[in-house]
Amino acid sequence: MTVQQQQAMIPTVLVYEDDPGFPPTHVNMPVPHPVPQLDTQPFPTAIAEPAPQPDSAGPGTEAFRYWVAADALSRASRTWGPLVPSGTQWHPMVGRALTAHLNAGDDLNAFYNRRGLFFFRHTVAGVTVAACESSEVVEHETGHAVLDALRPQLFNMASAEADALHEAFGDISSLLSSLRLESLRTAVLAETQGDLELSSRLSRVAEQLGWAIRQGHPSAVDPDCLRNLSNSFFYTDPVHLPPSGPANALSSEPHSFSRVFSGAFLKVVAGIFHMQDLQDQAGLGAAGEIAGQLLVDAVVAAPVVSGYYAQIAGHMIAADQRRNGGRYSQALRSAFIRHGILSMEAAASITGPEVARRSAGITEAMPGGADDQGMTPVTIQGTMYGITQPLTLAAPAEERRFGIAGSDPAGGTVRPADPERVATSYLEDLFRRGRVHVPEEHRSDAAFVDVSPTRLKTHEIARATTGEGLALIRRCFD
Ligand SMILES: [Zn+2]
Structure with a gap:
């Protein structure tokens, strides 16, 4: 053959x-x-x-x-x-x-x-x-x-x-x-x-x-x-x-x-x-x-x-x-x-x-591990987003290896933003794109604004599984 x-x-x-x-x-x-x-x-x-x-x-x-x-x-x-x-x-x-x-x-x-x-x-x-x-x-x-x-x-x-x-x-x-x-x-x-x-x-x-x-x-x-x-x-x-x-x-x-x-x-x-x-x-x-x-x-x-x-x-x-x-x-x-x-x-x-x-x-690094391993919790007030309670975000850790970073376009190295700034800026961006689902029960009297109600929500606000208050939880990656 x-x-x-x-x-x-x-x-x-x-x-x-x-x-x-x-x-x-x-x-x-x-x-x-x-x-x-x-x-x-x-x-x-x-x-x-x-x-x-x-x-x-x-x-x-x-x-x-x-x-x-x-x-x-x-x-x-x-x-x-x-x-x-x-x-x-x-x-x-x-x-x-x-x-x-x-x-x-x-x-x-x-x-x-x-x-x-x-x-x-x-x-x-x-x-x-x-x-x-x-x-x-x-x-x-x-x-x-x-x-x-x-x-x-x-x-x-x-x-x-x-x-x-x-x-x-x-x-x-x-x-x-x-x-x-x-x-x-x-x-x-x-x-x-x-x-x-x-x-x-x-x-x-x-x-x-x-x-x-x-x-x-x-x-x-x-x-x-x-x-x-x-x-x-x-x-x-x-x-x-x-x-x-x-x-x-x-x-x-x-x-x-x-x-x-x-x-x-x-x-x-x-x-x-x-x-x-x-x-x-x-x-x-x-x-x-x-x-x-x-x-x-x-x-x-x-x-x-x-x-x-x-x-x-x-x-x-x-x-x-x-x-x-x-x-x-x-x-x-x-x-x-x-x-x-x-x-x-x-x-x-x-x-x-x-x-x-x-x-x-x-x-020594291994794949997998706990979902919250190595993260820094950052708690912010929910009020400005029309949310009733404080909100906990999973911010990136602080400890770098190699102490390296990206380029500053003006020359030299940029100093990475601190974890709190990274997390709050991320949350604000999600709201500005209309990507967060906030259940009715967590919305405050102050106007909650969904800028894009028909858009696929990649995240939601839910009760924190550990500790008190609310947390930002991912629904999907699109
Ligand atoms: Zn994707």
């Missing part, structure tokens, strides 16, 4: 590799993939809807949407599985398998909460945009679940930077999952002529969802996708940024601010790729795995502090020292300096001896 004949016998389904693309000129072609396996360790996934017969169902059918989602769930799970420490599993509230709900309602959105993944759909200009039909959206949401497994402390953390790191991790999950596909690696190398920093199918996240949002809100997303990792956004402490803004400006809104980190990560992949023996599709696949491993190491080891991006960046450099003898140090430093995540001074301070001196604390 020839290889072709053997391949012809493997049952396949039609899927989009990364995204449906957008009409009328950028629609992608579905391709056949082997029928995906969902129940794989250490990150088993499932789909709430019944599995259709594997056949050649095409775009617009429920069967096609099912297989795209299944293929993407499986790929994201297999992307992260080999990179996480052994014993890592979904957050305990998720249960054994992470379950995706493919038709959760009418919206242009998707979210992760600890009960599963929820994908919405909405018809725009005659096109039904189902979030589950974009592999990149599915892989982004799965990324939230993976990071929650590694670092549950980020879930309720009142920090714009920690929140944005979650969003960056989601987009990086899409990027690394796409890099597992040989055909896509080959296509991207052709499109960029080997310069991975350039805008490409790899850097453009969620083209179709971006198109759909753009029809009603032209400035809310990039001109050719939802977010583009090929960008030059420079770090500013998010406490100094406006709570929202157009896509071409940086705001403290987590998806907007995530682009500083994910932009640097694309440059890290590009830099590592250039150091591979061969700059071919296999070298690109290897670069993705190396960069992903350094990110996982950093997320597990880095304390959640204000100035969190700098901590993750510093721990990626440290991880490269330990794993690769510092082989990719220049690629990492250069990417983080260009995005202002590390100041020149900070990048220079993470030397081999310094990493060795701190290595005990780094290698």
Whole structure:
């Protein structure tokens, strides 16, 4: 039997590799993939809807949407599985398998909460945009679940930077999952002529969802996708940024601010790729795995502090020292300096001896742990938000490793804001975007203002589970 004949016998389904693309000129072609396996360790996934017969169902059918989602769930799970420490599993509230709900309602959105993944759909200009039909959206949401497994402390953390790191991790999950596909690696190398920093199918996240949002809100997303990792956004402490803004400006809104980190990560992949023996599709696949491993190491080891991006960046450099003898140090430093995540001074301070001196604390770090481990509780008066009682926020911890921080655009290093400022600024931003649900019983007589009643609420005010008063609790990451 020839290889072709053997391949012809493997049952396949039609899927989009990364995204449906957008009409009328950028629609992608579905391709056949082997029928995906969902129940794989250490990150088993499932789909709430019944599995259709594997056949050649095409775009617009429920069967096609099912297989795209299944293929993407499986790929994201297999992307992260080999990179996480052994014993890592979904957050305990998720249960054994992470379950995706493919038709959760009418919206242009998707979210992760600890009960599963929820994908919405909405018809725009005659096109039904189902979030589950974009592999990149599915892989982004799965990324939230993976990071929650590694670092549950980020879930309720009142920090714009920690929140944005979650969003960056989601987009990086899409990027690394796409890099597992040989055909896509080959296509991207052709499109960029080997310069991975350039805008490409790899850097453009969620083209179709971006198109759909753009029809009603032209400035809310990039001109050719939802977010583009090929960008030059420079770090500013998010406490100094406006709570929202157009896509071409940086705001403290987590998806907007995530682009500083994910932009640097694309440059890290590009830099590592250039150091591979061969700059071919296999070298690109290897670069993705190396960069992903350094990110996982950093997320597990880095304390959640204000100035969190700098901590993750510093721990990626440290991880490269330990794993690769510092082989990719220049690629990492250069990417983080260009995005202002590390100041020149900070990048220079993470030397081999310094990493060795701190290595005990780094290698002892474990994934998971209690949700409130390492956080600083900050209690504020609820009155100005129209809330009856004092409110406790989970602020980032104070203790940094490496004593490093981001760039001050004027030169030198910024001093990260104190935890209280980080937490209160985060809360105020949430209210200014209309993202907090406040139950009637906790509203005071003073006018409670919901600036955007129809908007998905990512947070709610609820009775504190420990101590008195109220707490800010996350509902989901969207
Ligand atoms: Zn997200």
